[in-house]
Amino acid sequence: MIISLQNISKSFGANNVLKNISIAIDKKECVGIIGPNGAGKSTLFKIISGSLFQDGGSIIFNDANIDKLSIEKRSRLGISQSFQSNSLFNEMTVKENIMVACSQSFKVGWELFKSLDKRTNIITKSYEIAEEVGLTEYLDFRSDNLSYGLQRQLEVGLAIANNPSLLLLDEPTAGMSNEETKNIVKMVKKLSTYYTTIIVEHDMDVIYSLAKKIYVLDSGDLIFDGTPNEVKNSKLVQERYIGIKQ
């Protein structure tokens, strides 16, 4: 097991956003988290990444308690994330974006001399990542000049730059055309063979094609978990999430 969420709860004022959620994920597993708007998916995602802290419960990552660790410390331990809305370095090229991300994993971010452009290990790694996320042709493009779909690919590229043990993808296909969605699904499918992956996604087809196990949240409760087929056939899920009355 790589990560275990034990009785996680979170409230905003009187609003209980998460109620005693427990999830355990094995190495190299690709899991999906789904639920209607307001189910608590994004809050749970932020609690795992360290952007938010839970009110109750614990998170065990690689047998260590990471409850008190900040986002950057969790990232250094190997929890990496891509954001729902693109969070790139817009004045930089694709190559520079990835190189800056790699400088963290190579632990040279504080070094004062030797240009980043002349560090062959980082350059090589950047090319590998660009290839993995299908951006080799766009290395010298400024990231704000890329199409939305390519920016989403770069977003994932930054997330995998530090060889994560756990990759968190927050709605990787949000706002994409069908063609772009196909590309990113293909890419994530490949990545999920190397990395333990948690995907939060609205698009059920995407989740069904990527996740081996799906957790369904509703109003802060974990109402169901199972394989894609089990989720598809669950009356409870159909009723509460997909909205089909039996």
Add this chain to the structure above:
Amino acid sequence: MNAVQYDKKLRLQLFIILCCSAIFVNIFGDYFTRFLLSEIIILSLFAMSLDFLAGRGGMISLGHAMFLGIGAYSTAILFINFNIDPFLCSLLAVVIGLIIGYLIGFIIVKTDGIFFIMITLALGEMFHSWAYTNDFLGGSDGISGILRPKLLGMDLNEPLFFSYYLLILLILVYAFLAAVTDSPLGRNLDAIRQNSGRVLSLGGSVKLYKSASFGISAAIASLAGSLYAQLNGFVSPEISHWTVSGEGLIMIIVGGIGSLSGAILGAVVVHIIQHEFSKLVDWWMLLMGGGFILVVLFLKEGLWGLILKFKNYIIENK
């Protein structure tokens, strides 16, 4: 905050042109021209320290003149009270500026935007008030009797040699900052300026990077302060007044924030305008203010942007 377009070659070309101009002025100028040149080089160092901080790390300091003061007073105290060699005084002033800058940076870099500006302003004014009322620092009269170094048998009290000495230091600081700008730290500062949250999520030590850059910038401002004390032979609290920081910021905005060479060009233009216009008319500050507004409105990348456009125009019409 945006920085200017990154063009390493043009940055170096502009720097070489400015250095050659300085050498020309030093050879053919008189005593007063050389003194003006020395002032400009020292202000260029100060402007570069601000440019590095604002252009790379997106931190706008309105209290950076405090480090000019720290450098100048350190030099004065070390020389007058401890009889330390003036060159060594400057080196120690850099170390003192670096340490104080890093420690202050470590505390204040958690803030950004208007809060960072206000904290630096408050710190600068605290230092200024302290220096103004402190008897050990000479109060409002300051400290006088600071001498320039003697290096390799050359007496730097001779203006020609002192200007060359300053120019060599300017070249060294430029080379250092250019290297840091292209280094992993420099690129990470760029990234932090654009999206600090993302650097954090990538595992970057945002606080460490920003504190280090604040320390580096403070060390360079401190060097400028030390040299200013040696140029004038005395130091007074006015060196650390917030308006001096404001003038430094005007220089980098006029030159083009983040261009390094543009900061030097900004220092040249602003100081010459101040120096020459103030002789011609009493209302020169009105002219300066008007010129500054025009630059902000129509030249967002400052004079650097203008030079860049000119270069691109030439390339396109070749």
